[in-house]
Structure formats: C-alpha cells, structure tokens
Amino acid sequence: MKQAEAPPNATWSGPSHAGVKAPDPIVLPDPLARFASSGDRLQTLADGHPMEAWLRFMAALSHAQHAVAAMQEPHASVAPAALAQAVEARLPPLAADGHRRDQAWREGLAALLDHVDAPGLPDPARDAIAALRADHADALEKRADRFLRGRVPADEAAAAVFVAAALQVYFTGSAARLPVDELRLLEERALCPCCGSPSVAGLITASGTTPGTRYLYCSLCSTAWNHVRAVCLHCGGTRKLSVQGIEGAPETVKVETCGDCHTYSKLLYQLRDMKVDPYADDLASLGLDLLVAEAGYSRHAPNPLLLSPT
Numbered sequence: 474m475k476q477a478e479a480p481p482n483a484t485w486s487g488p489s490h491a492g493v494k495a496p497d498p499i500v501l502p503d504p505l506a507r508f509a510s511s512g513d514r515l516q517t518l519a520d521g522h523p524m525e526a527w528l529r530f531m532a533a534l535s536h537a538q539h540a541v542a543a544m545q546e547p548h549a550s551v552a553p554a555a556l557a558q559a560v561e562a563r564l565p566p567l568a569a570d571g572h573r574r575d576q577a578w579r580e581g582l583a584a585l586l587d588h589v590d591a592p593g594l595p596d597p598a599r600d601a602i603a604a605l606r607a608d609h610a611d612a613l614e615k616r617a618d619r620f621l622r623g624r625v626p627a628d629e630a631a632a633a634v635f636v637a638a639a640l641q642v643y644f645t646g647s648a649a650r651l652p653v654d655e656l657r658l659l660e661e662r663a664l665c666p667c668c669g670s671p672s673v674a675g676l677i678t679a680s681g682t683t684p685g686t687r688y689l690y691c692s693l694c695s696t697a698w699n700h701v702r703a704v705c706l707h708c709g710g711t712r713k714l715s716v717q718g719i720e721g722a723p724e725t726v727k728v729e730t731c732g733d734c735h736t737y738s739k740l741l742y743q744l745r746d747m748k749v750d751p752y753a754d755d756l757a758s759l760g761l762d763l764l765v766a767e768a769g770y771s772r773h774a775p776n777p778l779l780l781s782p783t
Contacts, residue, residue: 671774
C-alpha cells in the first residue's frame with residue numbers, strides 16, 4: 474500500500490465567505506435510486522474483476538432490492554410524538570435494535586426471494602432461500618433480531634444475507650419518510666441519525682455547494698450524514714491518522730487508518746469517479762480490506778452483506 478499526504482485538519486476547511494452554505498447535516502435516501510444505482514455500479518465494476526461472479530450476484534441482489542422498493546416500498550411510520558421524543562433525547566427514531574418492525578419487511582423479504590431466485594444460483598444460496606420460505610413469521614423475526622444484534626450463527630450466514638438485504642429495503646423506505654428538518658445528528662457522530670447503525674463507507678464529495686465534504690453512508694437505512702474529515706470514526710482520535718491505498722490502483726477508494734485504535738474506515742473520492750457508489754465500491758474493494766487487515770487494522774464496522782458468523 475502507499476500512504477497519502479498528511480490528512481487535512483479535522484474542521485471544515487472549505488470556503489467560508491458570505492453566501493456559502495454549510496454542508497447539509499443529513500441527507501435522506503431515495504429508495505428508488507439507492508438500490509438501482511448500486512446494482513448498476515456493481516455490474517460495471519464486475520467486468521474483468523477477480524471476483525466477477527460474486528459481484529454479479531450482488532448486482533442481482535441489489536436489482537432485486539430495487540424491484541421490491543419500487544413495487545411495495547415496505548416501510549414503517551414514526552408517530553410525530555415518538556419522533557419528537559427521540560430527537561429531543563438525541564436517539565435515532567428508527568433505532569435498529571429497538572424499533573418495532575412492521576410485518577411489511579417480511580412481505581418485502583418474500584418478494585426479494587422471488588426476484589433473486591434464478592437458475593445458476595449456487596447451492597448454498599438456494600438452500601438459504603428454501604429455508605427462509607419455510608420459516609414462519611416468528612422464526613423470521615428472530616432471524617432479523619439476531620442479524621441486527623450481530624449474533625448470526627454460522628449455519629445462518631447464507632440466509633442472513635437475504636434477511637439483511639430485505640431489512641435494508643425496509644429501513645431505507647422508512648428513513649426516506651422522516652421529516653429531515655426535524656432530525657438531529659447524534660452525540661455519537663459516527664452513528665446514523667435515523668437508525669443508529671454505523672456507516673459502510675465515507676464519500677468525499679466533488680460537487681454541490683460544499684465540495685470536499687465527507688458524508689458517511691448508513692449500512693442499514695442508506696441515510697447520509699456529514700462528518701468532519703480526519704477524525705477516526707471509532708475512537709475520535711486525530712493524531713495518528715493516515716490515508717492509504719493500493720499502489721498503482723485507481724485512487725477512487727482508499728482507507729483512513731488510525732494508529733491509536735488500529736481501526737480503519739473506507740473513503741471514496743467522487744473527484745476520481747463521479748459514478749462512485751458507497752455500497753457497490755465498498756464490495757468491489759475487498760482486496761484493500763485484506764491488505765489493511767494483514768497490516769493489523771480492524772474495520773470500523775462491517776458491511777452487512779459481508780457477514781462474519783459468530
């Protein structure tokens with residue numbers, strides 16, 4: 474790997490003269506654009522990739538998510554009083570570990586399985602789909618609970634990928650309906666202000682009124698929120714940060730490593746590729762994850778579609 478120049482200061486370093494807006498603190502997702510964009514990007518990135526077959530499967534899964542979002546848009550509504558109470562307490566109104574899920578997520582899961590089930594799927598995926606179709610409602614809810622609490626046993630790992638994909642559609646649709654002007658960032662700025670989940674990657678913008686801004690993208694509900702640059706997402710440290718990438722590779726995806734807590738997070742640079750997608754480009758850059766892990770760093774938070782059984 475190669476190390477980039479020293480990272481910028483941990484404060485907003487963009488233009489500050491009169492008439493220039495500060496970055497929007499929270500950007501809610503567009504469910505119809507989110508999954509279609511990721512699926513299309515994965516198809517592009519799969520061409521000639523060492524993991525081409527797997528990326529094409531993930532592209533098919535993203536397109537299945539898009540079909541569900543476009544057809545049913547499974548989601549939950551948060552009562553105004555509950556929303557106000559959560560925001561006042563600086564808690565996520567759609568807390569992943571405490572939200573009472575509507576049965577619509579299970580309907581979305583059934584539709585997702587119908588869309589992704591196609592000839593050519595590997596046997597483990599087919600077995601997982603069959604197991605999920607055979608489950609009753611309580612069993613599916615328990616699977617969802619185990620996933621959201623990070624307690625997926627080894628024999629459920631394959632099925633949990635589809636559960637995770639369905640929950641992403643459900644929480645993305647739910648977050649999209651929140652009144653953004655009433656939301657606030659959490660005190661723990663590395664967590665999503667809508668559902669409290671960690672980010673899958675950070676994107677450094679190249680367009681808009683405040684280029685150079687870092688937005689974190691939620692791994693569950695697809696919300697984006699502004700986070701200052703050059704601050705470790707895990708420990709909040711600033712002294713021992715460095716930005717690194719693979720020697721000779723396109724500089725679209727890099728990692729920010731912290732020498733204090735030995736964690737890292739992904740950084741995607743829109744300036745290098747305006748079509749970069751936080752979800753697709755994260756999956757397509759697993760080689761970078763492996764190199765950073767070999768160097769002794771642990772990822773700040775996992776991609777939910779890359780499950781490690783407990």
